[in-house]
């Protein structure tokens with residue numbers, strides 16, 4: 001693995017960076033009340049006297065707001081001429097057109113210019129106590145060498161490079177190197193199987209893949225290069241695979257493979273950044289929807305970066321010099337926005353967490369907080385629920401006095417977990433921000449902060465929309481619900497710079513999924529409740545997407561795999577409440593007639609198939625074999641009924657009059673009880 005070597009003196013700022021920095025560094029000096037201290041660029045906005053007024057203006061006059069923020073926070077080589085050109089009804093979203101910039105310059109060069117020795121990355125390696133620090137100068141050098149290497153191997157502006165790596169400095173440098181030379185990246189979570197990886201490589205039409213020889217997580221070695229070898233067999237577009245060395249173990253290299261670190265050493269430490277348009281693609285990131293095929297959401301340069309940076313700064317109250325610890329994997333949007341782009345755009349020190357919350361013991365996070373002096377900690381409710389069960393002593397052993405803000409993301413955080421996080425981890429002194437957002441939104445949309453320092457925070461509620469975010473709730477008729485103390489489908493009435501621009505190769509699917517259900521609005525797929533006070537609480541997905549340990553998975557994706565088994569006639573997968581994972585996977589399977597197999601054997605086979613074709617986390621916790629599934633007279637599976645059965649909510653089964661054969665429900669209920677009694681401890 002590329003090691004920090006303190007060679008920042010080799011760095012020579014490119015002429016591009018010098019030119020753009022000169023224009024960036026001048027900031028308007030006008031100030032008004034405390035707004036100037038809170039958000040300097042807002043001081044120039046008419047009629048803004050406090051935070052509430054600023055939030056108001058960010059929605060009512062969003063163009064002025066975003067223009068001021070974009071001018072102040074990004075380093076442009078050419079200023080934009082149009083703040084936004086959006087038409088939600090057509091799924092058209094464009095921000096800062098005319099503007100030119102380079103994302104890697106914004107994340108690296110400008111900080112190297114002012115403080116090259118500042119630490120950009122702290123790599124908290126799986127092996128406890130062996131963390132490594134990389135300064136901005138070193139990260140820039142790594143990025144430039146890699147950018148040059150990719151260029152030398154023919155990667156061009158507009159190409160899409162697939163990155164299949166664990167969270168590590170070279171993965172960050174790979175993302176930034178793509179950004180530097182104008183290529184898009186497609187990071188695939190290193191827990192995905194060869195088939196899932198291959199599908200994403202093919203859809204993204206990548207000819208270049210970057211990986212490591214082996215991954216190390218929780219003390220276990222994973223054969224990532226071998227997985228890539230298997231995947232690329234079914235990816236005719238792939239011409240080259242760059243292989244970095246995370247462990248010392250050699251792997252078989254083919255003619256297609258390139259030893260990454262070795263080749264990087266031959267490259268120059270200066271790499272001219274590509275001058276990108278605001279709306280050029282920065283990355284694709286695949287996520288699950290309600291059909292079997294994952295969708296490659298597309299994020300572009302300026303708007304995404306600006307939104308990630310602004311939310312990172314204000315939701316977490318990040319200040320210069322803080323150490324920001326987001327423990328998400330870079331394979332998910334949280335890793336993109338709050339491990340890489342947001343923190344680096346703000347010149348932060350960001351932690352790359354390679355391990356698990358319980359390796360080598362359940363004190364891992366808090367030991368890390370003490371060792372690295374983390375100021376903001378951002379994690380997932382599933383990990384908090386898990387750690388809570390191990391007891392307070394694992395937390396109390398460590399000094400957590402550096403912590404200022406605690407964040408939660410990915411799924412609803414239940415009150416018990418929230419209270420424990422606040423009371424035990426944060427000693428009751430740190431605000432807990434439950435942040436709601438999605439791969440589609442690019443960054444946090446609803447969170448308790450920013451708000452006045454003493455403003456209340458209600459446990460388990462995301463609460464307040466961020467600057468420029470205008471949420472609305474819709475009733476079943478598609479009408480906007482205007483009153484408080486009400487629930488509905490969560491939509492956004494206005495565009496914001498961080499939102500996804502399209503689905504790669506399928507703009508129609510983008511429109512159909514997000515803009516067609518409520519014309520003129522962006523539909524999130526989630527339901528929400530708005531309290532009497534006007535605070536938002538997310539109530540969960542309204543579509544067939546479930547959330548296992550904060551990882552999204554479409555039930556249809558799992559069904560597609562299960563249905564490939566020759567013994568299976570049909571299946572239906574639903575989520576159920578799981579005490580640690582948030583949701584677990586429950587599969588109903590109907591076998592073909594005349595099939596004679598042991599159910600236990602078939603269950604094992606089906607679990608194996610799902611792990612192999614998708615990922616381990618998608619593998620069903622329960623498989624219930626049934627003679628038939630409850631269906632409507634028109635033949636649609638009544639998932640609503642199945643969901644109620646697995647939650648043991650028989651009172652809530654609702655109207656069964658449209659069922660083709662009500663006896664099917666009784667069979668399902670009995671089968672469920674039998675399965676539960678077998679699995680009770």
Ligand code: WTA
Pocket residue numbers: 287332333334408409410411412413434435436437438439440462524525526538540541547550551552
């Ligand atoms: C869910 C993760 C409740 C939600 C950043 C959303 C949440 C999906 C929260 C997006 C939260 C995320 N409270 N639910 N604070 N945060 N979700 O794309 O259902 O992996 O639609 O992005 O996770 O998952 P994704």
